Amino acid sequence: MNLLKRLLQLILLCTTLGLLTLFGLYYYVKSDIPSVKVLKDVQLQTPMQVFTRDGKLINQFGEKRRIPVKINDIPEPLLQAFLATEDNRFYDHFGIDPIGIVRSFIVLVSTGEKKQGASTITMQLARNFFLTREKAYIRKVKEIFIALHIERLLNKDKILELYLNKIELGHRAFGIGAAAQVYYGKELHELSLAQMAMLAGLPKAPSALNPIRNPQRAKLRRNVVLGRMLTEGYISQTQYNEATQAPITAKRHGAEIELYAPYISEMVRAYMVKTYGEDQAYNSGFKVYTTVESNIQAAAQQALIDNLHAYDMRHGFRGPEAQYWQAEESPWSATQILERLKQVREIDPLRAGVVTALEEQSATVLLKDGASITIPWAGLNWARAYITERRQGLPPKQASDILAPGMQIWVREKDQSWMLSQLPQPASALVSLDPQSGRIKALVGGYSFQQSQYNRAVQAKRQVGSNIKPFIYSGALESGYTLSTIINDAPINHWDKSMGVAWRPKNSPDVYSGPIRIRRALAQSKNVVSVRLLRGMGLNAAADHILKFGFNNEDIVRSESLALGSASLTPLEMARGMSAFANGGHLVETYFIEKLTDSYGNLLGAAQPLTVCTEEEWEVDQYTCAPRIISEQNAFLIADAMKSVVWGGGSWKHKTGWSGTGWRAQALKRKDLAGKTGTTNNSVDTWFTGFNRNVLTTVWVGFDDPGKSLGRAAYNANLGKQQVVGAEAGATSALPGWVQFMRAALKDEPLAPIEPPPGLVSVRIDLKTGLLSERNDHTSRFEHFERGTAPTKYVLDTGSSTPFEEQLPDTEELF
Template identity: 55%
Template sequence: MLKWLIRLFLFGLFLALSGVAAVFVLYQQIKPELPDVSTLKDVRLETPMRIFSQDGELISQYGEQRRYPITVAQMPPMLIDAFLATEDDRFYEHPGIDPIGISRAAFVWLTTGEKRQGASTITQQVARNFFLSREKTIIRKVKEIFIALHIESLLSKDEILELYLNKIPLGHRSHGVGAAAQVYYGKEVGDLTLAETAMIAGLPKGPSIFNPISNPRRAAERRATVLGRMLDTGKISRSQYDEAMATPVAARYHGAEITLDAPYLAEMSHQFALAMFGKEAYTRGLSVYTTVQSDEQKAANTALVDGLLAYDLRHGYRGPAATLWQNSPWSLEQIEQHLEQQPSYWPLEPAVVTAVAERRATLIIKNRGEVQLGWDGIKWARRYISDKRQGNALRQAREALSPGDQIWVRPQGEQWMLAQLPEVNGALVALEPSSGAVTALVGGFNFTLNKFNRAQQAERQMGSNIKPFIYSAALDSGFTLASMINDAPINHWDAGSGNSWKPRNSPNVYDGPIRIREALARSKNVVSIRLLRDTGIPVAMQRLNAFGFDTANIPATESLALGSPSATPLQMVTGFAAFANGGARVTPFVVQRIEDAQGTVLYETTPSRVPVISKENAFLISQALNSAIQGGTSAGRRWTGTGWRAGRALQRQDIAGKTGTTNDSRDAWFSGFTPDRVATAWVGFDDFGRPLGRTAHNPNLGADQTAGGEFGGSTALPIWVNYMKVALKDYPEQTRPVPEHLVTATIDTGSGLLSHGEGMTEYFIEGTEPRRYGRPETQQQFGGTSITDELF
């Protein structure tokens, strides 16, 4: 008997040694094909590029895969317990492969012929996910085992688990538990409930089969399996199990958790990063920090949208977006199903009118249910006839609304207001004038509706926004703010064309000799033309080019002085920044820095400043543009500049700015600044040939409404003001320092010469101050106040 036992032992030993030898030979054969698993020590998980505001608010995310890597220390124990109980309950005990699990799976296979038992450990899954395909072959399985053993020799158990939980695909393009928690529940992993944790832990077996969004029934069954394993292994109590089992499947798709709406700026930043890093920008986990502050960007969003909706409101109601029924009303279920398919365009929500009374209407609003729309939200909606004509003021709601109308509404305090998608569009862009950092940028009413970035791409005629640059060239050609120019009609005969050019002021009023300060502040067109003539078109073109405007395609004609050249709002605000910062041309930028997934700074912007005009010139133009806000006096006559609304709204003395409106009011501009912020607002139709039109007074809207023509001072300036109210709140009013080569003199406002008595203090570059005194009769007093709104 002993002899047979010895023989059996020796035979078993022989088989074991043969098996070891066979494994060794097999290892030597496939060793050249095995990957270098030491790369796992420096693995870079593919993570999307994310765009942030300067203060850390998420603006956008770009990349095919969603992955938010987190450390084991950041993972709640409940999450780890759920995965280990389901995927590998002996993970911390085995050497990378689980002989017990392998034996169990092999036994089931040999006795039943079915592969019902999994035998891959978490380490083996890491080996497969990082280095192997998912083909089901013996050689792949052998490679997986060898790689798993090697991984265990290089990494700690926590490091392996961390790689696994950050790598595994979990459906809906989410990779890793951090992304899955966000995609399915909109939460951080630490905020997941037990039921939600078990749901995510059940996904590795089949992310599509057990997906809680697309297959909630199968997902609930898989969740029950995970909870049962956690109960069996003692990780949860019976009461916890029962509570989680009773929890409904409530997962739904959550996009990237955008906390700041700035899509036009995000796309500019996206293109910048793509140009710098190529396609790797989508996988390196880049964090792109932009230059905008969230509060200023929100203010810019609201200012532009409110300004465009206000324009649309005063031009009349164009009718419902659709008519759903006329005779046979829809059921509530039909209405809600229809609304669910309609988009929302902040702040507008789709709604359906179900009943109309004399001065109110009943609506069903998407995701809000039934709402009463009061008269205050309806009474504006007189009929739109054309951009220049509106119908009579409403007397009752049924003149605008009917049951079955699909309409748009917007919140108005605690109530709702009838609205419509505006056909007009616009842009707002602001900079820090000293550096060129963009502090806010909005390229249109809604990015989803139209991705064309008007702030960066819309080249529109400059109108009177060009005048400060023409005047800047004139100051360097011997003129001063006190120089007198004749504000008189021009009639220029062109023998070549046989036509007479008769540029006019707007309004069509002429004041005779006028100081340059007043002429710029009141936007006198004929004065700009006379200055251009005296300065010379080539000099003016050089000045525009120095400020960053492309002069290659600008006709060298006198219409230059009236703003016939085109520029984008971004070019415009960059030009005005030189007046705000003391004469330097800055290069605007939206990306402050770019970091990789580890927080290493890969790129940081170095602001660029190039002097283009003297500090004295910049100061003098700023002074004249300040008069456009604050007004002034000439020969005892009080006059008001074209930007007077900005001074009234902001109640500050350090604002300078310029309105601008092109021929037929196709473009309305306002550009203005303080030493801390410079911003440009533009309004116009994307159809360049469509004028902004005009409106008649609406008796239903009270005394503070805007009526008449659509000009820079009435259409674009309010947008600029509403942004600046927020942008300047932390910047106290300040007095601009006077450059050293400027002197002051008391001048007679009627002649621009030295004053014999009372007058105003004017600034001059040394050597240009007047030497003669004005005659006493030029100081006569005139009564009255002149308030103007310019067209051009």
């Protein structure tokens, strides 16, 4: 009894001393223990992701890769793998595991080394959030007390969820969601048992045990995890055998980009950083859904690339990037070639290669990836020599006229065949909007973001040429002109006293039709008519009217050159202004972010654009309506006149037919399209803007050097009748890219014509005089007028009508 009594006293004493020690340690470290309440609303450092409107990932920004997942979305075998390996009694203990602590103490006493940590998942969570990985006794004490606090604050599932989303797993992957993507390019539910076990083995040493850096050590660790799962009864012997025999399949994966659209995603990044600051923007897990549609954005990017290559090809081949060996030297081996090609940075869609052999009309090329390809004659015959932007050499007759073995060249694949290629020298931009709301449907700022991050769609202010004319004609209609008003298309000579010279604006080509209706003058982009209309309105009145379309005052030059397009605008500004003609006269605000969510998909904000409203909707809630800047009748009349830019007029049967400058858009075979070409002096800037009621697109092509001409292209006998020849202009440089894009954007879309609004009348007029006509033949047509503005006099019926001078279909305007 005395022995038992002494033993109980000893136990009581030890317990008392232990409790006193525990309390002493607690009060010693209490001031260093952080509050764990932040874990209730913790924001893990998660990168910002940018998506298309339909949910395709287009970019990711942030220092850490993390894809937060909810506990209910984690496959059970993956949970079991972590529990079996890290803390199998997790759901039974209260934050610390006494058995594990005793085991660790025994190892320390017997070996003198801290080989075993005894940390529970809760303790690891405490360390990951609040402490360092330093193996120190005082850190372990803090870890224990923080873990006890965490267990009082959160339930077990929440603790496990935070742990699995927080842990570092190598290659900048934090959390199991990111690790699955980085190592396997998969979501969690797509992982095999062996892959899940591999992830569960990483927390011990994510750098040393990851399967990319050390596949053999990683495999051994994976099998240890599988062994623990077998011991705990989570898997069967058969599953264990199959998983341990599975090969190592991990390799490094980037973010699963589904559509690479760098110009629009960079706009998002800049906006988010400006709005939220760098730290919050990059690490708060924002998911930004843009307004662009993936299929339309992809079509825009491809159209811009193809259009620039088409320009570049008709202006000739500028030669190889380098010559690895000369004809009199021994050819390099494949190993030597590939070693040199490693240093070449490829720019999509171009591939680097070296010519290794030539046949009469084909070339064999070794690519950077080691593949050997053949370029057929159809991929070579365009490559006459480039001399200047305005001159090209003779068409080649055989491959040796173009290439020689040892040349390092660029190639690209088109229509499942290889083509000789080169990096295009001009630049381009494309913007497509929903004119009813201002939503950006597609935006491309250049050929390659790798080559240049300069976003020409929103940053490049370039002279707009004849793209300004619809705004001038709109002002003319407000000043009393009509689409049937006759203006004299004749040369202008205006003496400028200040300059001491005469200003002589010219048409391009330098052809004049005499008296001409305004509709046809706009369709054929008659420069002198535009100047006469500007004078008729008054310069300031015209400039003030143009400013209604949302342009900046400093960009609208108040001189008569304004009529010819001396204003400088960005493609986005042009698209926004033109939208008024497509939407009935409203100024919409363009926007590129549809909505913003947190990392779990909870909505944080959504776009609330001002939209086009009816008069009744305006009276009910004008604050959600885009402001009206011109009348609905004015907008329709200009849009209808712009249809003549595409479809022309007159009667080809009776030899009075004429084409508008945008006749190439007829290839789309849609009667709901309107548009306007634009070319500045010396073909420096070229434009085309075209639309129906639902889609409006602007394309610009030019050199980044604002004074460099796009030149002209001579006929290439190798290429047939469909090639573009002559001076570069809006109709030849910009319009083909617009046609290619709109073919994709309008595919399967019903016709969306702009319907005549109330307040208009339609009467038959004489094509020559613009007066009323009683004839029902090729000499007349129906024309729209605002009520009260239609002509009141009839043309004298002489039985004949003198046709205008015929205008050939391939005529282009200069301005």
